[in-house]
Amino acid sequence: MLTVNELLSRKGHGIVSIDPGATVYEALRLMAMNNIGALLVIEKEKLQGVFSERDYARKIILNEKSSRDTLVKDVMVKRLFSVTPEDDAEDCMKLMTEQHVRHLPVFKDANLIGIISIGDVVKAVIEDQKTTIDHLENYISGGYHPKVLAD
Amino acid sequence: MFTLKEFLLAKGKEVWGVSPNATVHETLKVMAEKDIGAVPVTEKGKIIGIFSERDFARIASSLKQFDLKLPIRRYMTKKVLHVSPNNSMEDCMNIMTTHRIRHLPILEDDKIIGIVTIGDVVKHLLQEQKFILTKVLDAIEEGKNNLRTNVRFNIEHNVLPLVRELARKHPEDSPPFHLLEEHLNKISSEFYRKLVSADFNFTPTEISIIKLIKANYREKEISEFLNISISTVKKHKYAIRGKLGIRHKSGNILSHLDGIE
Numbered sequence: 001m002l003t004v005n006e007l008l009s010r011k012g013h014g015i016v017s018i019d020p021g022a023t024v025y026e027a028l029r030l031m032a033m034n035n036i037g038a039l040l041v042i043e044k045e046k047l048q049g050v051f052s053e054r055d056y057a058r059k060i061i062l063n064e065k066s067s068r069d070t071l072v073k074d075v076m077v078k079r080l081f082s083v084t085p086e087d088d089a090e091d092c093m094k095l096m097t098e099q100h101v102r103h104l105p106v107f108k109d110a111n112l113i114g115i116i117s118i119g120d121v122v123k124a125v126i127e128d129q130k131t132t133i134d135h136l137e138n139y140i141s142g143g144y145h146p147k148v149l150a151d
Numbered sequence: 152m153f154t155l156k157e158f159l160l161a162k163g164k165e166v167w168g169v170s171p172n173a174t175v176h177e178t179l180k181v182m183a184e185k186d187i188g189a190v191p192v193t194e195k196g197k198i199i200g201i202f203s204e205r206d207f208a209r210i211a212s213s214l215k216q217f218d219l220k221l222p223i224r225r226y227m228t229k230k231v232l233h234v235s236p237n238n239s240m241e242d243c244m245n246i247m248t249t250h251r252i253r254h255l256p257i258l259e260d261d262k263i264i265g266i267v268t269i270g271d272v273v274k275h276l277l278q279e280q281k282f283i284l285t286k287v288l289d290a291i292e293e294g295k296n297n298l299r300t301n302v303r304f305n306i307e308h309n310v311l312p313l314v315r316e317l318a319r320k321h322p323e324d325s326p327p328f329h330l331l332e333e334h335l336n337k338i339s340s341e342f343y344r345k346l347v348s349a350d351f352n353f354t355p356t357e358i359s360i361i362k363l364i365k366a367n368y369r370e371k372e373i374s375e376f377l378n379i380s381i382s383t384v385k386k387h388k389y390a391i392r393g394k395l396g397i398r399h400k401s402g403n404i405l406s407h408l409d410g411i412e
Contacts, residue, residue, distance in 0.1 A: 028212035057204040058183045093273045118269050123248040136287055
């Protein structure tokens with residue numbers, strides 16, 4: 001099974017982050033610029049929370065707030081579920097399904113080294129599945145030839 | 152192949168929709184209340200657009216003024232990618248990853264009868280992946296086992312008895328016969344494989360003797376078969392007992408051999 005480490009090396013270790021004191025509007029701009037659905041909220045190199053499109057859709061207008069006057073720290077999700085590089089795609093999928101989250105920060109020891117989105121996982125698992133199926137088909141249809149050693 | 156028909160049956164999912172005249176504010180409320188990330192915009196039962204949390208976030212970041220009282224038809228995505236009940240979950244996955252979308256309406260005769268989300272895809276992957284792989288691996292393993300059993304059965308019940316009979320009839324040619332028997336044993340016998348691979352460190356002669364003991368040969372027959380003296384057979388048996396760790400225990404070699412099979 002694919003590890004988080006492999007997932008990260010396919011998609012890149014890049015992290016797009018924002019300060020908890022930034023406004024929601026600034027966060028939305030940053031998300032649009034990077035075409036991503038969530039930002040890691042980091043202060044003094046420490047992960048404070050995650051801010052996602054969902055937080056914006058649910059916690060601003062419906063609570064009669066405005067994106068320009070509301071700070072990220074007031075609407076971000078603080079309770080975080082994270083994974084390690086040794087976890088695998090299945091662990092990620094389970095966490096995402098059980099906790100209803102679409103993004104998982106990746107920690108190696110105490111260091112934040114990346115973020116995995118639900119789209120990253122699905123994409124990688126499909127690619128991986130195709131490779132596995134190709135191998136198996138090859139194997140079953142006889143493309144696999146054990147080496148025979150002549151005396 | 153798992154199609155969306157089964158998915159629809161299993162999920163028995165209600166589909167939410169908003170009218171194109173609903174305001175942005177009303178639309179957001181529906182999405183929050185129903186806990187969904189995107190909502191189809193429908194008119195007379197037909198889907199004419201879709202509006203997602205992403206659409207909202209992107210619009211809000213690009214427009215200076217964003218009037219929440221305006222109807223959703225102004226902001227919805229009009230080109231809606233969709234699937235039919237005959238499509239598979241795999242089709243959905245491919246569309247979602249290619250187009251970077253997380254919601255796919257399922258249409259039948261232009262009518263929306265369900266929606267597949269990326270969360271559904273993940274759930275499906277979790278269930279299906281294991282299921283398929285296990286099935287394939289089981290099938291391979293079963294095929295291998297059948298083949299192995301057939302080969303073993305034929306060698307042990309048809310070929311080896313013939314070889315032994317020939318060996319007995321032609322004692323002058325016994326070395327090649329023994330070699331032949333050894334090779335056949337290697338191919339056919341799991342027990343033999345364990346004997347040679349285990350930590351017993353048996354010599355080839357000891358292994359031949361063990362095989363003969365297992366085939367119920369007496370010491371005299373073993374000595375004739377292998378063309379060695381009875382005292383040598385006894386010596387080998389003593390060594391075998393030592394390697395099996397039963398030199399000081401009662402019981403015959405055979406019963407201890409059964410334990411390693």
